[in-house]
Amino acid sequence: MPPKVAQIPIKKDEDSTYRYKMPRLTPRKLSSGNGVKTSIINSADIAKAIGRTQALLTQWFGYALACQARINPSSSQIIMNGDHPAKKLQDSLYEFIDNFILCPHCLNPETTMEKKGSQLILVCHACGHSDPACVGSHATYIQKTLDWILSHIQSEQTKGQNVTQRAHGRLDEIDEYEKQKANEQNEATTGVEINVEEFKKIEAELDAQNQKAVERPTEAEENAYFEKFGKQLVGEETDAEIFEEFNSMAERGGWNSPTRCAIIFEYLFRGEPTEILNSIEDRRGFIIRVLNEDGIQKDFQTAMASFIEKKVPELFTSAPVIWHCMYNNEIIEDSAFLAWYTARPSKRFEDPEKAKKLREMLAPFKTWIETAEIEPEPEEDVKEEEEKPEEKAEDKKDDINIDDI
Structure with a gap:
């Protein structure tokens, strides 16, 4: 069981009186032969505190750090290949929060996610605004995370949906939602007034999009x-x-x-x-x-x-x-x-x-x-690390030739 750790503000650079808090990210370096891995031993608690899933956090760290990342089913920890300092991981987590948690309007973390068309919408339950996420963010790893979310989330704006408010916009409820959706009676369609002209217009737009989507290269x-x-x-x-x-x-x-x-x-x-x-x-x-x-x-x-x-x-x-x-x-x-x-x-x-x-x-x-x-390192080594200048990849790279080996 992970040791009890300090609670820190969900929003970066806030003081200790800030209302919304989460556990400080606690990594542990694991050595496996000549390979090194890093685990986030309290990733489940962090995911719960910020209102997102471990699966989403795992995808984020994999994309943001360009490493293989997975959830260890036996310990519910995120395991990543490579040695990743605590400060680097914490900063990456704050970048995730800035893009996918905080309300773009009031910067409050009480948000849930919805999919509207091709956009990911952050719905703020504090100020009531609904704004697109990641506006102005062009980094590849942010876009890949956004695409992953959009392909794994269901909007709650569907008639007949019967998911609890707790599941609102959360990825870990998708499987249950799909099961319920498959078993629901199509009661919502009874007596619905349909605008034929609007329906034909939408149908034509969808046909054009589908045609474009399946257009194979010559x-x-x-x-x-x-x-x-x-x-x-x-x-x-x-x-x-x-x-x-x-x-x-x-x-x-x-x-x-x-x-x-x-x-x-x-x-x-x-x-x-x-x-x-x-x-x-x-x-x-x-x-x-x-x-x-x-x-x-x-x-x-x-x-x-x-x-x-x-x-x-x-x-x-x-x-x-x-x-x-x-x-x-x-x-x-x-x-x-x-x-x-x-x-x-x-x-x-x-x-x-x-x-x-x-x-x-x-x-x-x-x-x-x-x-x-x-061999996990002693727990005292898990303390927040001092910021160190990272070596450039070019300085560490050596030419390798099979004939030499």
Whole structure:
């Protein structure tokens, strides 16, 4: 059970007399072999205090810190790959609160969320205003969080809805709401007056939107994009910029998870396959963004296995180094690796004999993952850390070459 911690204002820079408070974020560093993870041991209490769910907080930290984040079901703690100082996490939490909690009009945290069209609306129960969230925020991780919320929330402005006020705009009530909605009688439709002209206008607008949404790119458009994509990966564009265009094209083209991974391998490693470790580190941020959905880490490892088995078999002996590089760069998690390793190889993408050989090469890495001890730091180390200048990624990055290893 997490230790009792101090209560601090939900709104940043307020004094101790501020009415609305939450527990101070309490992280703990966990070491797992050579990998380091950070847990937020009181994330459930924080989520309750600010009126949002742990699932949403987990998505926020994953997007904002560009790391793999998940909820540990046994301890109800948020676990993130990497070492994240307490001050950095607390500042990130306040940024989340500024964008998704505080009323844009009166800055009061008594808000709930509603979806109206393509907008996320913060409904303030203090001043009564309803205003769009994240106005003027253009950071990619904020937009991704906004998109995630919009795809997981139901507006309460639907006739016949029978959800309690406590569930108003909260993501953790969606499953229950959907069950109730499916079982409800369509009583609200009886005796409703319909404006035919307005109905036809709305229907035409929806048809136009649906037509636009399902419009797939032509073969010429895809080929032009692939050529551009290959140049982007070796160019100066940021990982976020590359991902934004890649994700847009993937949605238009209906690319499933294996297809996305296959495209990455085709264009990220086609130039110098033996420079695969450098390629992973160069575009780490892009790969993490692509894999930030359930199940894609498994498909990515299948694509890696297929790439080695079919195109660069000389890398068989380097497989443990490659997987260790993916693990250290937070591209795959230990649970995702073990799930892929123990599953039956895909006959569609892997040759059975070569797949068996590859997994034999990875057996030492599997043992290392399974036997790595997790040692939590002493609780006194959880105290708020002094602000320290962070090292630039460029200063820490070393060129890696498989031949050297």
